[in-house]
Amino acid sequence: MxxxxxxxxxxxxxxxxxxxxxxxAMADDHTVPTFAPACHSATGLTPGVRAMQPRAQWTCDNNEWRSDVPAVWLRFEAESWQGEKLPQHFFSRIARFTSITFHAIDADGETRTRRLTQADGEAFPSGPVFRMPLPEITDKTTVVLARIEAPHSVPLLTEARITHDPGKAEWSxxxxxxxxxxxxxxxxxxxxxxxxxxxxxxxxxxxxxxxxxxxxxxxxxxxxxxxxxxxxxxxxxxxxxxxxxxxxxxxxxxxxxxxxxxxxxxxxxxxxxxxxxxxxxxxxxxxxxxxxxxxxxxxxxxxxxxxxxxxxxxxxxxxxxxxxxxxxxxxxxxxxxxxxxxxxxxxxxxxxxxxxxxxxxxxxxxxxxxxxxxxxxxxxxxxxxxxxxxxxxTEAKMLEQISTRDSLTGLMNRRAIEARFDELLVQGFHTFALVDLDRFKAINDLHGHQVGDAALIACASAIRAAGDRDSIAVRLGGEEFVVLLRGPRPLERAEAMRQAIPMRIAKEVPGLDLPVTASMGVVVVNEANRHKMAFAEFYARADALMYEAKASGRNRLAYERLTVFTAAPEGRRDGEDRAA
Missing domain, CATH: 1.20.1070 (Rhopdopsin 7-helix transmembrane proteins)
Structure with a gap:
């Protein structure tokens, strides 16, 4: 895509x-020596630097690291940096702590101390590491002790190092x-x-x-x-x-x-x-x-x-x-x-x-x-x-077609036309023609429902073929069909559809004794954009006209032309020009 x-x-x-x-921001590729603590010790807050100098106080392997104690001491031995530049900086993994106190102890017992808080730490621009300056380390320094108060992380302790390069980080x-x-x-x-x-x-x-x-x-x-x-x-x-x-x-x-x-x-x-x-x-x-x-x-x-x-x-x-x-x-x-x-x-x-x-x-x-x-x-x-x-x-469209199309003829069904009826009126479909096949029950009784279905399909084909884009054909159910028309000469076009039905049925459904004719009731409304008639009202008027046509001998059209006003003038009827 x-x-x-x-x-x-x-x-x-x-x-x-x-x-x-x-x-x-990355460190240079050259190798800079770093020195790990030789020993460590977990204590409370009371032991001072003198109490921590004896070896007995320390664990000198990688066991028993703890961060759940008030303070942890790290011991850096001078032997580790012999022959190298003197360390000047402490660094470790970034983690929470309260303070770090450094003690640089010389061979003669002289001690230089520096206490720094977490805010004094400076993060490296490479690696999860912060650094702090050590107190002065001299050639006489034998050990450096770091007392980390309230550590929140074991890696803060295990990854602690000292080095002479202030820009040194663990990561390359x-x-x-x-x-x-x-x-x-x-x-x-x-x-x-x-x-x-x-x-x-x-x-x-x-x-x-x-x-x-x-x-x-x-x-x-x-x-x-x-x-x-x-x-x-x-x-x-x-x-x-x-x-x-x-x-x-x-x-x-x-x-x-x-x-x-x-x-x-x-x-x-x-x-x-x-x-x-x-x-x-x-x-x-x-x-x-x-x-x-x-x-x-x-x-x-x-x-x-x-x-x-x-x-x-x-x-x-x-x-x-x-x-x-x-x-x-x-x-x-x-x-x-x-x-x-x-x-x-x-x-x-x-x-x-x-x-x-x-x-x-x-x-x-x-x-x-x-x-x-x-x-x-x-x-x-x-x-x-x-x-x-x-x-x-796709399935929804298919279901929509199934729900809005007549399964036998493929025409729109009553549900579909009622849902769109007001919209179609606005679009100009002002002529409502109701079609009913004459004596259709006799076809089913004499020839069976399969022949009757074939006659309905042929009727739908005749209406569809005689129509155009300005006509919409609908099967209401049984042998009843509706055709909505717009444009000029709606009555002539409706009559042409009605007359096409017997010829199409005779051509496509052989063996019938008599031609199958259709009666039609047509309602034509003028000024339809102003009327408020619903589908049921159109159907009722057209149905009455269609039965008038049947009562007059079948195989014919009866129509009514209506003029609808917002308020009907005095002495003027809504319905005019009724004919058969």
Whole structure:
């Protein structure tokens, strides 16, 4: 489709622009050494720096990382930077905390201290990382202690590093190019959603647009790419990233419920899926705010409350696939990488395993896969719905024809003409001719209903053939027909139709003993645009005239010419010129 090709090209331009804008903010490709903490310790707020100097206070492996404590200490040993430039900056993953106090301790016991709050942190323009300056590190410094008060995230602790380069980030230029590419790709489904919604007003298109918006917010904030465009506080970025993921996951459940075909989910699963979507937006969304009061539980609470979402959505997709849903197969392919990477991120967030922040790149790749596959799924669903809509319209037209057409003769039926009667009068069809076949019951009695039906079909053909675009033929039922006429000489044209009926029946229905004639009652109205007569009134007048014709010997026409006034003049009758 032309508009889809246009939006695809616009989307590719957006991807290239995103790459170009993000490139200047990326770190150089040269390798800069960074130093991880040798040990860590979880404590209350009371222990001071002297109490933390003995080795017995520390855990010197990657176990027992906790963010549900008042303070966590990180220990950086001088042996790690021997032979390298002295470290000057601390950096770690963006997350909420109250303050970080750095202690640079020399061999002679001299200590230099610097306490910085969250507002003092500066976000990198590449990667989900913030940095802070260390107190002065000298050749005599043996250890650097960092006391992080009220941490809200385990990766804030496990990914902490110190380095001499103030511009150093964990993520390389290639990593950031991948991130920018994914962010640019997210523009494409938004454009597709706009184009689809213009054509097909489906609820799942709006939900998918909201889901993609949440994903884009997550990529920009969790990946740190937003810092290349905006000077955002790290506290805001720390909240926006998990909040947008919670909202996106919850909306995904609502999208799944709206997107799957009817019958792809059981009623119970539909209800559970919707409830899980709202639960995910509300409960993990609340923990994502990382309030001071919830600091001991929000990190664990955030990740654990995602488990119902992962379980329910996996079960819902599996059920739909087993029920033969085509859309569910697309979703299974799209969401499997995200579910896997989400579980890995959950385990890392809970401290059950420790890994570098570059593992997040897997999630961004999974998001890119999801974007492509779900866009294909929506396009496939769009085509399917369009096909269903076209089939429904065709069926509706057929049903309309069945409901407004006489099945035997193909002429309009009474229902159709009554519905359009006022409109036809406005269009000038002021002559109402009622046709009735003479002694038709005898044909059915002597020759059977099959011959009678053939005579009715021939009668309809005669009326249709003798008419033109200024006449409309209708079968009212039985052997009764109505012809509406407009234009000059309506009586002569009506009489020609009546006379054509016996000849057509004799030609098409052989074996009849006598010719089948027709009687006709015709009402002609002058100034019809001003009258208020309904179909029933026309029919009653024409029916009376038609019976007059039959009483006068059949095979003839009786007519009445009416002149209708808004208010009839005194001494003047409405009906005039009555003849047989």
């Amino acid at each position: 032309a508009f889809m090709r246009l939006f695809y090209r616009l989307g590719m331009v957006a991807v290239l622009l995103a790459l170009c804008v993000a490139r200047p 230029q290639v990593d950031m190019m991948l991130l920018a590419f994914v962010a640019g790709m997210l523009i494409l489904p938004l454009l597709f959603d706009i184009s689809f919604f213009v054509v097909l007003r489906e609820r799942f298109v709006v939900l998918h647009a909201a889901m993609v918006t949440a994903m884009m917010t997550y990529v920009l904030t969790a990946g740190g790419l937003a810092s290349a465009f905006l000077n955002m506080p790290i506290a805001l970025m720390a909240v926006l990233a998990p909040l947008s993921w919670a909202l996106g996951a919850g909306i995904s459940a609502l999208f799944l419920n709206a997107f799957l075909e009817r019958g792809a989910q059981s009623r119970l699963m539909r209800r559970v899926t919707v409830a899980t979507g709202w639960f995910t937006m509300i409960v993990p969304g609340f923990f994502a705010l990382q309030l001071d009061l919830t600091q001991p539980i929000d990190d664990v609470g955030y990740f654990l409350t995602f488990l119902p979402c992962i379980a329910v959505m996996s079960a819902a997709v599996l059920e739909a696939v087993l029920r033969g849903s085509r859309s569910a197969r697309f979703i299974a392919v799209a969401w499997l990488p995200i579910i896997i990477t989400s579980i890995e991120r959950l385990l890392r967030g809970l401290g059950w395993h420790v890994g570098p922040s570059s593992l997040d790149q897997m999630m961004y790749v999974a998001i890119g896969i999801e974007v492509v596959v779900i866009s294909l799924a929506i396009a496939d669903r769009f085509l399917a719905l369009r096909h269903e809509r076209d089939a429904a319209l």
